[in-house]
Amino acid sequence: xxxxxxxxxxxxxxxxxxxxxxxxxxxxxxxxxxxxxxxxxxxxxxxxxxxxxxxxxxxxxxxxxxxxxxxxxxxxxxxxxxxxxxxxxxxxxxxxxxxxxxxxxxxxxxxxxxxxxxxxxxxxxxxxxxxxxxxxxxxxxxxxxxxxxxxxxxxxxxxxxxxxxxxxxxxxxxxxxxxxxxxxxxxxxxxxxxxxxxxxxxxxxxxxxxxxxxxxxxxxxxxxxxxxxxxxxxxxxxxxxxxxxxxxxxxxxxxxxxxxxxxxxxxxxxxxxxxxxxxxxxxxxxxxxxxxxxxxxxxxxxx
Amino acid sequence: xxxxxxxxxxxxxxxxxxxxxxxxxxxxxxxxxxxxxxxxxxxxxxxxxxxxxxxxxxxxxxxxxxxxxxxxxxxxxxxxxxxxxxxxxxxxxxxxxxxxxxxxxxxxxxxxxxxxxxxxxxxxxxxxxxxxxxxxxxxxxxxxxxxxxxxxxxxxxxxxxxxxxxxxxxxxxxxxxxxxxxxxxxxxxxxxxxxxxxxxxxxxxxxxxxxxxxxxxxxxxxxxxxxxxxxxxxxxxxxxxxxxxxx
Numbered sequence: 001x002x003x004x005x006x007x008x009x010x011x012x013x014x015x016x017x018x019x020x021x022x023x024x025x026x027x028x029x030x031x032x033x034x035x036x037x038x039x040x041x042x043x044x045x046x047x048x049x050x051x052x053x054x055x056x057x058x059x060x061x062x063x064x065x066x067x068x069x070x071x072x073x074x075x076x077x078x079x080x081x082x083x084x085x086x087x088x089x090x091x092x093x094x095x096x097x098x099x100x101x102x103x104x105x106x107x108x109x110x111x112x113x114x115x116x117x118x119x120x121x122x123x124x125x126x127x128x129x130x131x132x133x134x135x136x137x138x139x140x141x142x143x144x145x146x147x148x149x150x151x152x153x154x155x156x157x158x159x160x161x162x163x164x165x166x167x168x169x170x171x172x173x174x175x176x177x178x179x180x181x182x183x184x185x186x187x188x189x190x191x192x193x194x195x196x197x198x199x200x201x202x203x204x205x206x207x208x209x210x211x212x213x214x215x216x217x218x219x220x221x222x223x224x225x226x227x228x229x230x231x232x233x234x235x236x237x238x239x240x241x242x243x244x245x246x247x248x249x250x251x252x253x254x255x256x257x258x259x260x261x262x263x264x265x266x267x268x269x270x271x272x273x274x275x276x277x278x279x280x281x282x283x284x285x286x287x288x289x290x291x292x293x294x295x296x297x298x299x300x301x302x303x
Numbered sequence: 304x305x306x307x308x309x310x311x312x313x314x315x316x317x318x319x320x321x322x323x324x325x326x327x328x329x330x331x332x333x334x335x336x337x338x339x340x341x342x343x344x345x346x347x348x349x350x351x352x353x354x355x356x357x358x359x360x361x362x363x364x365x366x367x368x369x370x371x372x373x374x375x376x377x378x379x380x381x382x383x384x385x386x387x388x389x390x391x392x393x394x395x396x397x398x399x400x401x402x403x404x405x406x407x408x409x410x411x412x413x414x415x416x417x418x419x420x421x422x423x424x425x426x427x428x429x430x431x432x433x434x435x436x437x438x439x440x441x442x443x444x445x446x447x448x449x450x451x452x453x454x455x456x457x458x459x460x461x462x463x464x465x466x467x468x469x470x471x472x473x474x475x476x477x478x479x480x481x482x483x484x485x486x487x488x489x490x491x492x493x494x495x496x497x498x499x500x501x502x503x504x505x506x507x508x509x510x511x512x513x514x515x516x517x518x519x520x521x522x523x524x525x526x527x528x529x530x531x532x533x534x535x536x537x538x539x540x541x542x543x544x545x546x547x548x549x550x
Contacts, residue, residue: 056380145437149520233538234531240455241448245366248454252369255376276362284362288444295441299527302520 007130012279015176052262056255102188109171109185138162142290149298157297160202165290168195172250172282175257176274184282186250189243196243199293200235207300242292249285253277309393310384316400317378320457323404324371324411331415332361338419342426349429356425356436360418363443367407367414367450374403374457381461388466391479398487399460402544405491406453413446413502420506424513431513438512438523442505445530449494449501449537456490456544463548486544493540500533 034041120135128136142165143158150157171185185191208216220231257277261270339357343350378396421439425432460483468479508526512519 053380053382057382149523230535230538233542234535237448237452237534237538237541241444241451244451244454245444245447248370248373248451249366252366252373255373256369259376259380280358281362281366284359284440285366288363288440291437291441292444295523295527299524302524 012275052259055262056258101183102185102190105171105174105183105185106191109167109174113166113170145291146294149294150302154301161290161294164195164199164293165286168246168286168289169283172286173278175254175278175282184250184254186246187254189247189251192243192246192250193239195246195289196239199242199289200239200296202293203296203300206297210301238296242289242296246285246289249281253281306387308390309388309396312393312397313378313383316397317375318400319397320371320378320400320404321368321375323401324368324407327408327411327415328365328368331364331411331413331418334415335360335364335418335422339422339426342423345426346429349426349432352429352432353422353425356432356439357418357422359436360414360421360439360443363440363447364411364414364418367411367447370450370454371403371407374399374454374461377461383461386466389468389471390473390476391468391483392464392466394480395460395464395483398483399457401484402460402487402490403453403457405487406456406494407450407498408491409495409498410447410450410502411498413499413505414443416499416502417442417446417505417509421509424510428513431516434516434519435509435513438519438526439505439509441523442501442508442526442530445527445534446498446501446505448534449498452537452541453490453494456486456541456548459545459548460486482547482550486547489540489547490544493543494537497533497537501530504529504533 120131123129124132139158139162142162143155146158146161147155168186171191174182175184175187204216207219211219220228222231253273254277257270257273260273335357339353343353346353378400383396417439421435421442424435464483468476470476504526508522511522515522
């Protein structure tokens with residue numbers, strides 16, 4: 001136990017020291033990727049002089065940033081990945097510009113999670129390594145919760161909830177990396193909304209499967225027939241509550257971090273804010289999302 | 304000319320949103336900390352567990368205040384200052400701030416109550432800290448559903464009200480402004496009861512789970528039923544707010 005805690009502490013400290021060192025270069029950020037002029041891959045410190053409003057627009061409201069024509073062409077906004085950008089534009093039209101950053105982050109995260117899963121699976125041994133032990137403990141914790149709430153027979157749902165938790169958790173933690181262009185996908189309302197709709201659809205599919213269609217519809221007419229519209233609104237409010245909770249917390253953390261670090265010229269304060277909003281609040285909110293999806297399911301199908 | 308009114312209402316809205324929401328958030332968190340201190344005095348051996356539960360509960364309680372801060376910062380930095388707006392839109396800024404500010408008051412108080420009861424329960428039976436903390440998180444999330452309704456109404460007031468309505472008659476503008484105020488009052492005061500009420504349910508459920516662990520699923524199901532019934536009034540006010548904004 002003490003060994004594990006020590007390692008986690010070390011990782012956190014390394015992240016924050018890196019961030020602290022970077023924050024001392026005023027107005028400077030690390031740029032990793034293709035250089036705009038030479039076209040070669042490079043890692044460099046980029047100097048940025050921006051006022052607060054501009055920073056916020058760029059980070060939080062990219063559509064306004066582009067609409068104000070601060071940039072000659074919006075392609076620069078996507079950090080010079082022109083080829084992928086052009087393909088996206090050909091397929092989905094101009095609106096893809098706004099969502100390009102989100103899509104790229106989602107793509108990276110999906111690749112990362114899939115590779116990580118394969119990595120862990122390939123190295124499964126009878127005597128577990130440290131990473132296997134960590135994943136097993138985590139999996140068993142969620143499995144116990146699922147068995148406790150849904151019953152022994154429905155253990156198979158564990159995989160779904162583990163995936164849900166891991167995806168949301170990793171997307172929340174991404175914001176620790178002090179690299180421009182990397183932001184949490186959950187900051188964009190579309191991602192939590194999609195996850196929330198998915199969670200509620202899973203609930204309703206399983207409810208219909210268990211109760212049958214007629215009983216399922218009858219469930220909406222309780223206690224009286226005319227309560228039908230209000231019960232339906234209640235179901236929609238589940239989606240709203242589960243997705244806006246995640247969105248509000250992550251977006252709030254992001255906007256507060258941007259504003260306060262803009263006011264303090266990126267010295268020290270962002271470290272503490274990241275500690276609270278990204279690591280602490282992000283973990284809790286992903287757990288709350290998973291637990292709510294689990295309990296919505298348990299109301300409908302538990303014995 | 305009109306734009307200066309817009310600035311006045313915008314600043315007032317931003318101030319009201321965070322200011323009012325912070326009252327109950329701070330109160331709830333303080334209550335949790337007080338109960339935890341007392342519990343640690345009773346059982347010093349379980350200090351780490353209690354401190355952890357206290358921090359988790361305070362972080363979740365704070366999310367209502369974070370929503371309010373988001374609305375304030377969006378009002379200040381969202382670029383609304385540069386646009387020329389009419390009277391109705393100008394008052395929708397104030398309405399958005401009020402909706403979020405008053406709307407997160409009850410939920411914050413309720414979450415604080417749930418958190419303090421959970422910490423008290425963990426202080427009495429530290430071995431049950433995992434089921435109690437899980438139940439506390441779910442209960443606080445349920446209680447904050449009404450704050451999320453307020454957030455949705457605020458975001459709708461900010462982003463769906465047109466900058467310049469087609470009908471620029473002064474009487475029509477005043478009527479529209481009153482409708483937006485009505486929406487803010489509906490969701491703001493409509494969530495006061497449900498938010499704190501669900502907090503009471505969650506707190507008592509945490510106490511009961513700590514005492515009778517084997518009945519956990521029964522308690523949780525009762526909590527959900529009670530929370531759903533209590534929350535229906537928040538849904539009524541959400542519907543009324545939608546009608547007022549879009550009619």
